[in-house]
Amino acid sequence: MLFNSPEFLFAFLPLTLAVFFLLGRFGGHSGWLQRLPMLWLVLASLFFYAWWEWENLFLLGTSLAVNYTLSQYLIRRTAAGRPDVWALRGGVVFNLALIVWFKYANFFAGAAGALVGQQWSLGHIVLPLAISFFTFQQISYLVDGHRGKVAACHWLDYAMVVTFFPHLIAGPIVRYQDVLPQFKQPDVFRFDANRVGAGLTLFVLGLFKKMVFADSIAPYANLAFDAAAQGVVLTFTEAWVGALAYTCQLYFDFSGYSDMAIGLAWMFGIRFSLNFNSPYKSRSIQDFWRRWHMTLSAFLRDYLYIALGGNRRGEGRRQLNLFLTMVLGGLWHGAGYTFLIWGALHGSYLMVNHYWRDLTARWGFTDERPLLPQTLAWLLTMLCVVVAWVLFRAVNLSAAQSILLSMAGFHGFDLPNFLEGPLGFLKPYGFEFYGFTPNVGIAQKYSIGGIAILMFIAVAFPNTQQIMGRFNPALEKVQRESRRLFARLSWQPSRRWSALAGLLAAICILCLTRVSQFIYFQF
DSSP: OOTTSHHIIIIIHHHHHHHHHHHHHHSSSSGGGGGHHHHHHHHHHHHHHHTTOTTHHHHHHHHHHHHHHHHHHHHHHHHTTOOOHHHHHHHHHHHHHHHIIIIIHHHHHHHHHHHTTOOOOOOOOOOOTTHHHHHHHHHHHHHHHHHTOSOOOOHHHHHHHHHOHHHHTTOOOOOHHHHHHHHTSGGGGSOOHHHHHHHHHHHHHHHHIIIIIIHHHHHHHHHHHHHHHTTOOOOHHHHHHHHHHHHHHHHHHHHHHHHHHHHHHHHTTOOBOOOOSOGGGOSSHHHHHHHSSHHHHHHHIIIIITTTTTTTTOHHHHHHHHHHHHHHHHHHHOSSHHHHHHHHHHHHHHHHHHHHHHHHHHTTOOSSSOSSOHHHHHHHHHHHHHHHHHHHHOSSHHHHHHHHHHHTTTTOEEEEGGGHHHHGGGGGGTEEEESBOTTTOOBHHHHHHHHHHHHHHHHHSOOHHHHTGGGOOBSSOOOOOOOHHHHTTOOOSSHHHHHHHHHHHHHHHHTGGGOOOOGGGGO
């Protein structure tokens, strides 16, 4: 079930909220009645998950049963002073085996077959929805249980944390110790108009980002990347329009989903971890990964990078661990060489970034006194990010290579015709000017204008968490917007904001005829 579908907006969400708070009037205090609202949320979340393919409930149920049983065993052994590392390893292997079979079996089979000149396949394997998200979440609980960071829990509590529908499909990746204590607070089960209003506003803002911003720019990205996949050689402008359109689409699509998830959870009185914090404002790749898909970055850091040794074994080993972490993070996104190289590219970026910071620190330059001007640092960071997004989006390596070569000018240079006046002197040097791109047919004036507007919003405007910052709907607090121009955008329960939220919601409802899936659902 999609967050932006009519059945979710007009049936599932209102009914789930109404029954939850109705049961909260009788439960949520003590004894078995306390578990009625949580039981309802588990059942509703399972229904939400089964809406796509009810057969996948068996896999989700098996994963829940195995991981819950094993986690309680690990917690008891650690509490008794006899941690069982082999049981932990067995649990991690079990979870990774599920991902490897459903997500990577055919990829590895194809790669092995290519080594011997054969075409090997294991047949059509259907990828269960959200398997990467709920598997990683349960691995973190096993590891934390083994480390003594979490206590034993009731099976319903465990099922509630894992299946809670706002995060189940595409994150944020939540942790047991962050969420369950919130469900123990009596206020959660009481209807709070301000809390529900704030959560609903955040949900509408995320919905608007997805349905109006992301879905409007998506056709330009699709035109370029689909053409490249069919062997069409793009022009300079076509390649850059496609790459930048996807850069905008991915950000507003995924950050919109994360805003909607945080808003939904806050309607129930639960705070999730922040997943985005204006990543396109970053002035270094290191800063970018502190702001982009923050819960995945935290998971990779805590359960992979540190497990590999982190920075405890010298500079060379730190760089290797960083690179391997990003390569595996790339593979997490999908079974393909494009994702593998995307992860390796970001790993290389981070290695260079760390080396550059260490080098400039020895020269006496710091964050407060940078060597490069901030604008140049931002441009360099965004160039690296956009180049990597081409690999992330392309269906194969040949399409990605073709687009990148066009972006670098290897297939000639063309510019939009509205630039012919000021730049017409470039014609003798091989530059051509078009109103529509010649190979794909993208209307350059509208596509470039849309990209410019969306990039300006992503870079110059406060993000949704800053807008909602007065009510802190996420676990992390973000710096409040201090510029007077945007200070009035801070949300508060008022008629003005109610009218604005209603207007945005109405626009989104008018767009329901073109409901599209979220990009991260495929991961």
